[in-house]
Amino acid sequence: xxxxxxxxxxxxxxxxxxxxxxxxxxxxxxxxxxxxxxxxxxxxxxxxxxxxxxxxxxxxxxxxxxxxxxxxxxxxxxxxxxxxxxxxxxxxxxxxxxxxxxxxxxxxxxxxxxxxxxxxxxxxxxxxxxxxxxxxxxxxxxxxxxxxxxxxxxxxxxxxxxxxxxxxxxxxxxxxxxxxxxxxxxxxxxxxxxxxxxxxxxxxxxxxxxxxxxxxxxxxxxxxxxxxxxxxxxxxxxxxxxxxxxxxxxxxxxxxxxxxxxxxxxxxxxxxxxxxxxxxxxxxxxxxxxxxxxxxxxxxxxxxxxxxxxxxxxxxxxxxxxxxxxxxxxxxxxxxxxxxxxxxxxxxxxxxxxxxxxxxxxxxxxxxxxxxxxxxxxxxxxxxxxxxxxxxxxxxxxxxxxxxxxxxxxxxxxxxxxxxxxxxxxxxxxxxxxxxxxxxxxxxxxxxxxxxxxxxxxxxxxxxxxxxxxxxxxxxxxxxxxxxxxxxxxxxxxxxxxxxxxxxxxxxxxxxxxxxxxxxxxxxxxxxxxxxxxxxxxxxxxxxxxxxxxxxxxxxxxxxxxxxxxxxxxxxxxxxxxxxxxxxxxxxxxxxxxxxxxxxxxxxxxxxxxxxxxxxxxxxxxxxxxxxxxxxxxxxxxxxxxxxxxxxxxxxxxxxxxxxxxxxxxxxxxxxxxxxxxxxxxxxxxxxxxxxxxxxxxxxxxxxxxxxxxxxxxxxxxxxxxxxxxxxxxxxxxxxxxxxxxxxxxx
Amino acid sequence: xxxxxxxxxxxxxxxxxxxxxxxxxxxxxxxxxxxxxxxxxxxxxxxxxxxxxxxxxxxxxxxxxxxxxxxxxxxxxxxxxxxxxxxxxxxxxxxxxxxxxxxxxxxxxxxxxxxxxxxxxxxxxxxxxxxxxxxxxxxxxxxxxxxxxxxxxxxxxxxxxxxxxxxxxxxxxxxxx
Ligand code: SF4
Numbered sequence: 001x002x003x004x005x006x007x008x009x010x011x012x013x014x015x016x017x018x019x020x021x022x023x024x025x026x027x028x029x030x031x032x033x034x035x036x037x038x039x040x041x042x043x044x045x046x047x048x049x050x051x052x053x054x055x056x057x058x059x060x061x062x063x064x065x066x067x068x069x070x071x072x073x074x075x076x077x078x079x080x081x082x083x084x085x086x087x088x089x090x091x092x093x094x095x096x097x098x099x100x101x102x103x104x105x106x107x108x109x110x111x112x113x114x115x116x117x118x119x120x121x122x123x124x125x126x127x128x129x130x131x132x133x134x135x136x137x138x139x140x141x142x143x144x145x146x147x148x149x150x151x152x153x154x155x156x157x158x159x160x161x162x163x164x165x166x167x168x169x170x171x172x173x174x175x176x177x178x179x180x181x182x183x184x185x186x187x188x189x190x191x192x193x194x195x196x197x198x199x200x201x202x203x204x205x206x207x208x209x210x211x212x213x214x215x216x217x218x219x220x221x222x223x224x225x226x227x228x229x230x231x232x233x234x235x236x237x238x239x240x241x242x243x244x245x246x247x248x249x250x251x252x253x254x255x256x257x258x259x260x261x262x263x264x265x266x267x268x269x270x271x272x273x274x275x276x277x278x279x280x281x282x283x284x285x286x287x288x289x290x291x292x293x294x295x296x297x298x299x300x301x302x303x304x305x306x307x308x309x310x311x312x313x314x315x316x317x318x319x320x321x322x323x324x325x326x327x328x329x330x331x332x333x334x335x336x337x338x339x340x341x342x343x344x345x346x347x348x349x350x351x352x353x354x355x356x357x358x359x360x361x362x363x364x365x366x367x368x369x370x371x372x373x374x375x376x377x378x379x380x381x382x383x384x385x386x387x388x389x390x391x392x393x394x395x396x397x398x399x400x401x402x403x404x405x406x407x408x409x410x411x412x413x414x415x416x417x418x419x420x421x422x423x424x425x426x427x428x429x430x431x432x433x434x435x436x437x438x439x440x441x442x443x444x445x446x447x448x449x450x451x452x453x454x455x456x457x458x459x460x461x462x463x464x465x466x467x468x469x470x471x472x473x474x475x476x477x478x479x480x481x482x483x484x485x486x487x488x489x490x491x492x493x494x495x496x497x498x499x500x501x502x503x504x505x506x507x508x509x510x511x512x513x514x515x516x517x518x519x520x521x522x523x524x525x526x527x528x529x530x531x532x533x534x535x536x537x538x539x540x541x542x543x544x545x546x547x548x549x550x551x552x553x554x555x556x557x558x559x560x561x562x563x564x565x566x567x568x569x570x571x572x573x574x575x576x577x578x579x580x581x582x583x584x585x586x587x588x589x590x591x592x593x594x595x596x597x598x599x600x601x602x603x604x605x606x607x608x609x610x611x612x613x614x615x616x617x618x619x620x621x622x623x624x625x626x627x628x629x630x631x632x633x634x635x636x637x638x639x640x641x642x643x644x645x646x647x648x649x650x651x652x653x654x655x656x657x658x659x660x661x662x663x664x665x666x667x668x669x670x671x672x673x674x675x676x677x678x679x680x681x682x683x684x685x686x687x688x689x690x691x692x693x694x695x696x697x698x699x700x701x702x703x704x705x706x707x708x709x710x711x712x713x714x715x716x717x718x719x720x721x722x723x724x725x726x727x728x729x730x731x732x733x734x735x736x737x738x739x740x741x742x743x744x745x746x747x
Numbered sequence: 748x749x750x751x752x753x754x755x756x757x758x759x760x761x762x763x764x765x766x767x768x769x770x771x772x773x774x775x776x777x778x779x780x781x782x783x784x785x786x787x788x789x790x791x792x793x794x795x796x797x798x799x800x801x802x803x804x805x806x807x808x809x810x811x812x813x814x815x816x817x818x819x820x821x822x823x824x825x826x827x828x829x830x831x832x833x834x835x836x837x838x839x840x841x842x843x844x845x846x847x848x849x850x851x852x853x854x855x856x857x858x859x860x861x862x863x864x865x866x867x868x869x870x871x872x873x874x875x876x877x878x879x880x881x882x883x884x885x886x887x888x889x890x891x892x893x894x895x896x897x898x899x900x901x902x903x904x905x906x907x908x909x910x911x912x913x914x915x916x917x918x919x920x921x922x923x924x
């Protein structure tokens with residue numbers, strides 16, 4: 001396009017020279033400037049996806065500060081040059097019209113979903129001053145226990161802020177995810193790892209639902225590659241999913257009974273001495289506890305497991321033998337590997353860990369291994385803080401009653417509503433929500449009720465969530481394309497590799513990063529923690545440069561960005577000592593530490609929390625589809641078009657039994673509540689279960705695409721009660737996110 | 748071809764409507780003393796009690812529980828989004844005339860900006876083929892915005908705004924015919 005002869009900054013043409021600026025020109029000059037360049041600015045930027053945790057490397061094309069195209073980054077160990085559907089739909093998050101754009105405050109003091117909050121735009125300065133003043137007020141008058149931060153503990157500067165003001169109640173969703181595996185791996189092998197060496201596995205045992213479609217591209221590629229290499233894949237799942245399709249064998253297991261099958265497999269491997277003797281004798285505490293181990297598992301026979309799981313005893317025996325004999329077997333534990341779904345999740349991941357140990361593949365080719373990564377220092381290493389104040393006060397979720405779960409410092413989402421409503425009513429006065437909504441909790445109505453008693457709510461997010469409806473202040477937050485960071489590869493990491501996540505575009509409107517919020521609140525509330533040794537404020541760009549340099553990734557972050565990927569190729573040297581706590585350098589099958597803390601040193605059989613009975617005769621299943629990210633992607637235009645609503649998925653056999661037609665409206669009830677939606681027939685799930693897809697039912701009516709669509713699967717999932725967790729030995733704090741039974745009535 | 752309405756009136760209409768869309772506080776909008784259109788009267792009235800208008804602006808256009816009427820053309824495209832093709836096309840128009848929006852980190856296809864630019868094209872006597880092309884590319888879409896605004900607005904200022912944009916649209920359509 002060529003430049004016009006006209007310059008609109010002065011009157012000319014028809015209006016004539018010599019006149020004073022017209023109102024139109026005056027207004028024009030208030031909102032326009034002379035163009036710096038007549039041409040569009042084009043560039044390509046290396047960055048990393050942020051939709052899920054592997055943060056696959058990507059490259060983005062940018063025109064005039066607008067991301068126009070994304071694709072995978074060749075050479076990246078996670079995405080291997082590709083992005084999954086969610087990653088490719090990244091622009092749908094970045095450019096969602098509903099994004100929060102400016103800090104806003106409520107002007108209507110009456111709170112409720114039916115009240116108009118009367119939000120008005122305010123400056124960041126006013127927002128931060130008000131929040132700091134409220135935190136100070138509640139902390140002084142009601143103690144640090146009155147503050148609740150619903151947020152992951154990252155980035156490090158944000159965690160520093162939380163620690164600097166002595167927060168007791170920081171909670172995140174990991175009890176609904178892999179927290180039980182954090183608890184178990186800490187003591188059995190030395191720590192939670194995301195690395196599964198599928199490429200070299202000969203036998204992959206998948207307890208769980210849909211690791212292939214739901215989980216990460218890196219896993220999906222890994223499992224498909226393994227299949228191509230001739231590996232056998234066995235899948236236990238009450239519904240037939242893409243993972244089942246990619247498996248060599250699929251068993252339509254009874255919900256919540258995976259533990260029985262895992263225990264019976266251990267029984268076979270131990271009683272028949274099929275375990276990897278070299279590994280087990282050298283690197284585990286098997287010998288020391290052999291008598292207890294053999295005695296413990298002897299009762300869990302395949303025949304017993306069949307009665308609970310519907311998996312034939314001879315199949316269990318055969319699979320156990322194959323698993324032990326393949327030489328490179330793996331049983332990954334991922335979030336939906338039932339780590340969290342049922343009350344027996346901790347015992348299940350302990351049993352899975354034992355299977356990997358018995359196969360002798362921990363940190364060995366074909367097994368679960370620990371990532372070899374660059375050592376990137378955190379802010380506390382770069383700028384050592386003064387001693388943090390003790391986090392003194394009561395935990396609203398009661399997590400301190402479960403010492404093992406407490407020590408890994410993650411959840412508990414499942415018991416928070418019970419704590420707020422029943423155990424410590426009125427204790428939480430101030431809540432700050434970052435990138436979480438009430439939909440993320442079991443039984444959202446309970447959390448919504450609990451929230452109404454919180455005097456001051458702050459929401460930092462990129463979209464208007466349901467929680468924003470109850471907020472006093474709303475802060476517009478960034479998505480990954482607007483931030484910079486160092487992304488270590490930690491899902492496929494035989495040798496260190498890091499990708500530079502550089503901000504693809506600057507945040508639009510008045511959107512700011514959580515690092516900015518941390519710094520600004522920190523300056524106001526705990527300034528000593530936000531200064532460098534020479535007394536100046538920490539600068540986040542300088543911090544990132546320093547981290548880059550100390551990690552050996554470049555002279556500074558810009559230098560790292562110019563390389564995009566930095567790696568240090570090295571041979572994979574298997575570990576000979578393991579960091580299992582209390583293990584003296586060995587892996588632990590028998591975990592003495594679990595003798596206390598309401599645990600069990602060896603996993604025992606426990607049923608799931610809610611079992612079918614005459615009132616609620618059917619299992620309830622929930623599912624996160626491959627194209628959505630939990631409850632935060634339903635408003636993404638691209639993903640919404642693929643799936644924008646949910647239904648009650650039901651086997652035609654069960655439907656015939658209860659008189660439901662395809663498409664008919666049904667009422668599903670549990671002891672926690674009821675939901676109403678349309679039935680959809682599918683042969684792909686058991687005929688004693690009904691399945692509802694998670695993530696729908698946002699009530700924020702004005703979310704253009706997701707608002708008011710579908711129902712919340714969680715409305716019929718009971719909240720957790722910490723005393724029940726203690727009594728039933730749910731010592732890793734599994735959130736029972738699917739532990740419900742229901743009845744179904746046609747409408 | 749039907750003639751455009753009296754030039755001063757359409758310019759005033761575009762200039763005031765553009766500013767009401769860009770400025771949440773009516774107290775900060777300069778209304779020429781001789782302006783006598785309905786919207787100018789409503790702005791003057793709103794200036795006496797600006798808080799109600801500010802609240803209404805937030806509810807309609809910025810609401811963090813969800814926006815009633817989005818201000819950007821790209822949101823009304825077949826694939827609604829921020830910073831869509833209309834943003835780039837608007838930027839091209841502006842640059843062709845040596846201008847760019849001061850708010851460089853906000854979309855260029857904000858209806859307020861589009862109206863202010865349109866006013867300048869007309870005021871500068873750009874030929875009809877240019878103004879008609881611009882109208883078709885960057886103003887005509889606002890019918891959907893206007894009907895939403897008409898349904899959702901509760902404050903007289905924004906009801907008057909909806910009517911004003913409607914008459915701008917009608918004039919533009921007439922000219923284009
Ligand atoms: S697996 Fe998909 S969503 Fe997750 S980081 Fe990779 S591209 Fe993004």
